[in-house]
Amino acid sequence: MVEKEKKCIGIIFGGNSNEHYVSISSAKTVYKALISKANNERFRVQAFYINKHGVWFDNDQSLEILEENNGNDLTNNYQILQKGRINFLNNIEFQSIDIWFPLLHGLNGEDGAIHGLLKFTQKPLVGGGILGSALGMDKILMKKIFSHLAIPQVNYLAIQNYDLSNNNIKNSLSIEIIEKLNLPVFVKPANSGSSLGISKAKNKSEIIKALQKAWAVDSRIVIEEGLDVRELECGIIGNLKLSTSEIGEVSYETDWYDYDTKYLMDNNIKIPADIDSKISEQIKDIAIRSCRALNIYGFARVDFFLEKISNKIFLNEINTIPGFTSKSMFPMLWKASGLNIDQLVAKLVDISLDS
Numbered sequence: 001m002v003e004k005e006k007k008c009i010g011i012i013f014g015g016n017s018n019e020h021y022v023s024i025s026s027a028k029t030v031y032k033a034l035i036s037k038a039n040n041e042r043f044r045v046q047a048f049y050i051n052k053h054g055v056w057f058d059n060d061q062s063l064e065i066l067e068e069n070n071g072n073d074l075t076n077n078y079q080i081l082q083k084g085r086i087n088f089l090n091n092i093e094f095q096s097i098d099i100w101f102p103l104l105h106g107l108n109g110e111d112g113a114i115h116g117l118l119k120f121t122q123k124p125l126v127g128g129g130i131l132g133s134a135l136g137m138d139k140i141l142m143k144k145i146f147s148h149l150a151i152p153q154v155n156y157l158a159i160q161n162y163d164l165s166n167n168n169i170k171n172s173l174s175i176e177i178i179e180k181l182n183l184p185v186f187v188k189p190a191n192s193g194s195s196l197g198i199s200k201a202k203n204k205s206e207i208i209k210a211l212q213k214a215w216a217v218d219s220r221i222v223i224e225e226g227l228d229v230r231e232l233e234c235g236i237i238g239n240l241k242l243s244t245s246e247i248g249e250v251s252y253e254t255d256w257y258d259y260d261t262k263y264l265m266d267n268n269i270k271i272p273a274d275i276d277s278k279i280s281e282q283i284k285d286i287a288i289r290s291c292r293a294l295n296i297y298g299f300a301r302v303d304f305f306l307e308k309i310s311n312k313i314f315l316n317e318i319n320t321i322p323g324f325t326s327k328s329m330f331p332m333l334w335k336a337s338g339l340n341i342d343q344l345v346a347k348l349v350d351i352s353l354d355s
Contacts, residue, residue: 011030030103
C-alpha cells in the first residue's frame with residue numbers, strides 16, 4: 001500500500017486544562033497504536049501539541065513529544081507564551097488531515113470546544129459532537145437531565161452564581177449542605193476531570209475548605225452524598241448502535257478515588273467485575289440510555305457506584321474523552337472485551353468514518 005492511500009490522523013493533545021499531562025500520556029498511547037505493525041499500512045499521523053498557554057506547535061515539534069519516553073522535560077521547553085498572538089491553526093498545515101483524533105481532556109477539549117473548532121474543517125473526528133461533549137462535561141446540566149429521566153443518581157446539590165470569596169456565603173452554604181445532605185459529601189467543580197479540584201468533606205470546616213478548592217477550578221459546583229460504594233465502569237463505542245464493554249471494577253487502598261490514586265498508584269482492577277449478571281445488564285442498559293440522553297456517541301466511559309449495603313446502582317458520570325494512559329480503564333475494558341489497544345484505536349477511527 002502506497003503512502004498516499006494511508007488515512008492521515010490528526011492527533012491534538014496537551015491544552016490549557018488542569019489535565020494537560022494526562023492528555024500527553026493518552027496521546028502517546030494512541031500514537032503508538034496508530035503506527036503499530038497492525039496499523040501502519042492504514043494510518044499515518046500528524047500531531048498538534050497545544051501548550052498550557054494555548055500556543056499550538058507544528059507537527060515536527062509535536063511528534064518529538066509523542067516519541068519522547070523520558071517524562072515531560074521536552075514538554076516543559078515548550079511552555080512559552082507568544083504575547084499578543086494566539087496562533088491556533090496559524091501556519092499549521094492541516095489540509096492533509098483525513099480524520100481528527102482530539103485527546104484534550106478537560107477544558108477546551110472534553111467540553112466540546114475543540115469539536116466546534118474542528119467542525120469548520122469539514123472533516124470527521126473520533127468521538128462525539130459539541131452538544132454531547134458539553135453536556136457530558138458539565139456535571140450540573142448532566143445531573144438535571146438524568147433527574148428528569150429518572151436515571152438513578154446519588155443525592156446532590158448544585159451551587160451556581162455565588163461569590164465564594166465571601167466567607168459569609170461559604171458559611172451559609174455549608175450549613176445548607178449539612179441540612180440537606182448526609183455526610184460525608186464530595187464537593188466537585190462542575191467542569192473538571194481526573195478528580196482534580198474534588199474533596200471529600202466530613203464536617204462543616206472541611207466543607208468550607210472544599211468549596212474554596214472547587215471554586216478555584218470552576219464557579220459552578222456540585223455537592224454529592226458520599227455513600228459506601230464499589231466503583232464500576234463501562235466502555236461505550238458506536239454511533240447509531242452503541243456497544244458496551246465488559247464491566248470493570250476499581251478497588252483502591254486510599255479513602256477515595258482521587259487524582260494520585262488514579263495515576264500514581266497501582267490499584268486493583270478486575271474485569272469483568274464480580275457482580276450479579278442482572279446488575280451487569282442494568283449497568284449496560286443505563287450506560288446506553290444515559291449516552292443517548294446526552295447525545296454522546298463515538299466513544300465514552302460511563303462510571304457507576306454500586307452501594308454496598310443496598311446493592312443499588314447509581315450513575316456517577318460520563319467521560320466523553322476518557323484516558324488512554326497505561327493506568328486508564330477505557331482501553332483495559334475493551335482489551336477484556338476482545339479489542340487490544342491497536343484494534344481499539346483502529347475501530348474508533350472506523351466508527352468516525354461511518355458517522
